[in-house]
Amino acid sequence: MTTKDKYKKVAYYPGCALEGSGHSYNRSTKAVGKALGLDLVEVKNWNCCGAMEVKNIDPKIQTYLSSRVMSTAANEMDMDVVMAPCNGCYHNLKKAEYDLKNDAESAEVVDRLSKKAGHKTYESGQVETIHALDWIKDTIGEEGLKSRVKNSLSGIKVANYYGCMYTRPRHIFPEKDQGPGSESTSKPHFMDDLLAAAGAENVDFPLKTACCGGAHTLSDSDMSTKLVLNILQAAKLAGADVIATECPTCHSGLEMHQIRAEKTLGETVDIKILYFTQLLGMALGLKARKVGVHENISDSIRFLKEKGLG
């Protein structure tokens, strides 16, 4: 695995969720970056990427919002790479990149809005958007991680849950499905690879890219609860102690509907939910508090202590 030096200093786009419900993901991503000697420079005065909701109102406004973030990174900060740990932000920046390259009408609308808003129009290709998984995998890699692990995750059985936005639809991720070494859209494995390097035992989990119903967490809660319950039960059946997540919407969806399934359906599934960066951080010797385990709703502190972590 070749490491990519250009990922060692990236523009960091946390996004709105990481300043609210996903704060422990923000905290753990930064802590892991620091522990690995990687440089994160937050995108100046960033705005919302448009998420699913603005896309539903009008996809071109979402494209504009995402393009403004990339324009700032490229034109005002002179950065080549934007790293977004949130699946939603990552997906939207990728989608904007695709649309600007392939759809003249989107490019025209973005140009018009950028001029009116008074900033430089983002041109496709100015930056490369990557996920936190790419960032660690391509700079440090499995071998690099193995040599840095202080507290192995051995004895922890993990179901790696990637969610929808990291792999679908595939046309917005041209670098995926490119053979050995690249990420797969049907059977993603980057999170599995990293956590295995940190000593965890990955279980064979069939619902890696199933949907948690995050789009309708509040607007169609019964549907979300059913979908989440399915994921929790499948992970439990696969023998997992922990579901590792990489998206604040999935993560808080799993946590919220784990409780809602208990309250409304009487179904209790005892499984811990942790961000993959929290697991990695503790493997690198960081304290549980440093990676924000106390900010999660799902309580895994005692479990982690038993396993000699944090």
Added chain:
Amino acid sequence: MPIHEKSLIRPEDLETHDDMVLDGVDVSGHWSTFIKTRVVSDYNEALEEEIAALPGGEHIHRCWQCGSCTNSCTVNAVNPDFNPRYWIYLIRMGMESELLRDKDIIWQCVSCNKCTYACPRDVFPEGVMKATSHWLERKGHTPKSPSTHFDEVFTEQVVATGKIEESRTMRRFFTRTKQALMQDWMVEMVKRMLRGLPVGMLTRMGLATLVAPRTSDWSRASAAIQEYIDEQHEEQENALNLAQLVETAKRDAA
């Protein structure tokens, strides 16, 4: 079940007879289940164009009915009546009244994009579902769905401030959909959150509730986006002939 495709046919369209002889042949009982003859006469020939005029619906004409969308659909696995392939068929055929029978569930698409991933014709079925639920609302066939209310509350906040502060979005959503803010599972969730005593996080969240986070120098971007939204809204009203619809309704009332 006498015929295994029975689940594909609406129950009210199936007929069995306890005692019936046709041309000297006994056709009683479930061995001789009949499907009622159906005559469709009220085609809306503009239906496909109207859906295609709304964001997400642009590529509906590409569909060749392979069914990959329904086959891969997350919601279909929970509710078999949720059938994107069939709805695309109905829209392209102009069978509006048949489509309207499912009007209350189309908005339930969770946007997981499994259909878009599976579709060999790049129809973007996920977008078609959004366009169709917006079409139903704009034409007055359904009230705004909770999902649309959420999208609007969210978008209004992004346009106004450039960012989202989640608790504000939640509160506004619950107010607009007239739901109680503190449902018992939420109370439980908050209790569990407090247990870890994340003081720093609570302080930050408390501050965010008082002073919304915002992108600075946002006013020009905000105005540009709002102008674009209004312009699109007007174009869509024309494409859907909404002014005429209102006129006709007024005339009928008078």
